[in-house]
Amino acid sequence: xxxxxxxxxxxxxxxxxxxxxxxxxxxxxxxxxxxxxxxxxxxxxxxxxxxxxxxxxxxxxxxxxxxxxxxxxxxxxxxxxxxxxxxxxxxxxxxxxxxxxxxxxxxxxxxxxxxxxxxxxxxxxxxxxxxxxxxxxxxxxxxxxxxxxxxxxxxxxxxxxxxxxxxxxxxxxxxxxxxxxxxxxxxxxxx
Amino acid sequence: xxxxxxxxxxxxxxxxxxxxxxxxxxxxxxxxxxxxxxxxxxxxxxxxxxxxxxxxxxxxxxxxxxxxxxxxxxxxx
Numbered sequence: 001x002x003x004x005x006x007x008x009x010x011x012x013x014x015x016x017x018x019x020x021x022x023x024x025x026x027x028x029x030x031x032x033x034x035x036x037x038x039x040x041x042x043x044x045x046x047x048x049x050x051x052x053x054x055x056x057x058x059x060x061x062x063x064x065x066x067x068x069x070x071x072x073x074x075x076x077x078x079x080x081x082x083x084x085x086x087x088x089x090x091x092x093x094x095x096x097x098x099x100x101x102x103x104x105x106x107x108x109x110x111x112x113x114x115x116x117x118x119x120x121x122x123x124x125x126x127x128x129x130x131x132x133x134x135x136x137x138x139x140x141x142x143x144x145x146x147x148x149x150x151x152x153x154x155x156x157x158x159x160x161x162x163x164x165x166x167x168x169x170x171x172x173x174x175x176x177x178x179x180x181x182x183x184x185x186x187x188x189x190x191x
Numbered sequence: 192x193x194x195x196x197x198x199x200x201x202x203x204x205x206x207x208x209x210x211x212x213x214x215x216x217x218x219x220x221x222x223x224x225x226x227x228x229x230x231x232x233x234x235x236x237x238x239x240x241x242x243x244x245x246x247x248x249x250x251x252x253x254x255x256x257x258x259x260x261x262x263x264x265x266x267x268x
Contacts, residue, residue, distance in 0.1 A: 121223075
């Protein structure tokens with residue numbers, strides 16, 4: 001008899017883009033290669049649409065390349081690119097009058113949500129994972145959504161996440177706990 | 192003979208690919224935190240290749256070159 005599906009932890013191969021084209025300029029290509037995936041992913045989950053995320057990724061890098069001379073090196077390049085990405089996506093969302101779609105749920109709701117913050121998030125169909133994640137993120141308060149997306153990038157410190165979200169690293173730690181709890185509650189409801 | 196062997200090999204590869212795809216669709220996964228799940232999700236959503244193509248066209252059109260001093264500044268960090 002085979003093991004229950006939920007206990008099988010076979011890692012599916014990461015999706016890849018075969019022979020992805022590169023930029024001609026080696027310096028620009030190096031920047032794009034290192035940072036395009038996190039930029040695209042944040043845009044994808046903030047905007048909720050792959051085509052719009054593609055456009056946003058293109059626009060973010062073009063904007064960054066145009067203004068490379070203005071990058072003073074006071075923050076990491078990744079942080080600088082994230083700032084451009086988040087501003088760009090927020091501007092798009094505002095211009096599309098989509099703000100009213102965001103949840104205005106009170107924090108207290110998430111505090112009382114069933115289930116501990118560290119309970120495992122189980123998913124049976126990897127294929128549907130993206131849709132469920134998007135649905136969950138869309139239902140989260142904007143602040144939690146952004147916080148989780150940025151903290152998920154292991155190259156960013158809490159200080160850098162705090163810098164990007166205009167708060168201290170301690171505030172990031174505190175809110176992260178509530179954001180995880182809210183995410184887990186909503187994700188488990190979305191099954 | 193060689194052709195037959197090649198065909199069998201192809202069929203085997205196709206069967207393996209199909210098996211892998213089916214496994215991907217039905218394999219359950221468990222994540223400890225939301226961030227862990229998001230990292231996995233990111234790995235499943237690579238940047239489409241056409242973004243780099245479009246960017247290259249835009250860079251060419253605008254004749255963008257990184258400032259010479261900039262790269263040294265970045266490496267010096």
